[in-house]
Amino acid sequence: MSVSSRVTVATHALTWMALVCPRRPDGIVTSDQIADSVNTNPVVIRRILGSLREAGLVVSQRGQGAGWKLTRPPESITLRDVYLAVEPEPLIALHPAPPNQLCPVGRGIPPVLREAYGRAEESMKAELSAVTVADVLRRTVA
Amino acid sequence: MSVSSRVTVATHALTWMALVCPRRPDGIVTSDQIADSVNTNPVVIRRILGSLREAGLVVSQRGQGAGWKLTRPPESITLRDVYLAVEPEPLIALHPAPPNQLCPVGRGIPPVLREAYGRAEESMKAELSAVTVADVLRRTVA
DNA sequence: ATTGTCGTAACTATTTCTGTTACATCACCT
DNA sequence: AGGTGATGTAACAGAAATAGTTACGACAAT
Numbered sequence A, B: 001m002s003v004s005s006r007v008t009v010a011t012h013a014l015t016w017m018a019l020v021c022p023r024r025p026d027g028i029v030t031s032d033q034i035a036d037s038v039n040t041n042p043v044v045i046r047r048i049l050g051s052l053r054e055a056g057l058v059v060s061q062r063g064q065g066a067g068w069k070l071t072r073p074p075e076s077i078t079l080r081d082v083y084l085a086v087e088p089e090p091l092i093a094l095h096p097a098p099p100n101q102l103c104p105v106g107r108g109i110p111p112v113l114r115e116a117y118g119r120a121e122e123s124m125k126a127e128l129s130a131v132t133v134a135d136v137l138r139r140t141v142a
Numbered sequence C: 001a002t003t004g005t006c007g008t009a010a011c012t013a014t015t016t017c018t019g020t021t022a023c024a025t026c027a028c029c030t
Numbered sequence D: 001a002g003g004t005g006a007t008g009t010a011a012c013a014g015a016a017a018t019a020g021t022t023a024c025g026a027c028a029a030t
Helices: A006-023 A031-038 A042-054 A079-086 A104-128 A133-141 B006-023 B031-038 B042-054 B079-086 B104-128 B133-141
Strands: A058-061 A067-070 B058-061 B067-070
Touching (some): A006 B104, A031 A042, A031 A067, A031 B104, A042 A058, A042 A079, A079 A104, A079 A133, A104 B031, A104 B104, A104 B133, A133 B104, B006 B042, B006 B079, B006 B133, B031 B042, B031 B067, B042 B058, B042 B079, B079 B133
């Protein structure tokens, strides 16, 4: 199975914000507007932007004229940052049920796999850290 | 969400086979025996070994005294081979529904993300290719 | 006070995964 | 020739995650 599309929706939202916020006098956009570009429901956007806010990538304002804005320049936000914000689970799952502890393989293999998977996951994240939201925006509008 | 545990179950099965097959006169083991070590149902094992057979990593025999054996020495089977055999889907999913084609971001972002995700996925697989089933067995019994 | 947005709970439908039962198929063995 | 024990696979169930939707309270600016 794949990693969920949350990384995609989150990156799309940030990229759209990087494009549109500078054009607005207050620099603010709403979840409705983002949802229109992503083609989904505003609640889905608010949920995911909520994770990005916990990670410090965006801030939200409530009340009249409320909305969202970036906290950092898009050049400083990498896809690794986005991934970490919305995908807390390990990349590759271990056993669904604990393996047989009476078997040497069943007893010994989980930590070995955990370490190998951890290296693979770090390698993937390192590659994601080479791409910023500004990069994505530049290539997208090109 | 995480990649499914199929990679784990497949690697466990191959590691167990690498340990046990050499001790058997015919070099063959059954899905029941593997399932006992993994702690799951034999049908689950047969399904996953079926994928490994399509990838050429194992062979099965039917009839009396039937079972499974490796086709290659465990030193030559990497976790990348296992991953490719059981996880055909792209690592990171794109949009659940096509984004808004009237928006420049919605129109342009999918191929940009596809390429970035592809690099990340290749990087992860490269790291998996550095570990063989023989490595896993050695560290597991250590 | 009105307005417009966020924050969030609750619910649904869909999909995937894992486990299970059941049984046909097959090849070996007596 | 028939019994045996394994694979191959369909079918189904339960659990979990995802994505979408409705609803509504909280909040701050006007």
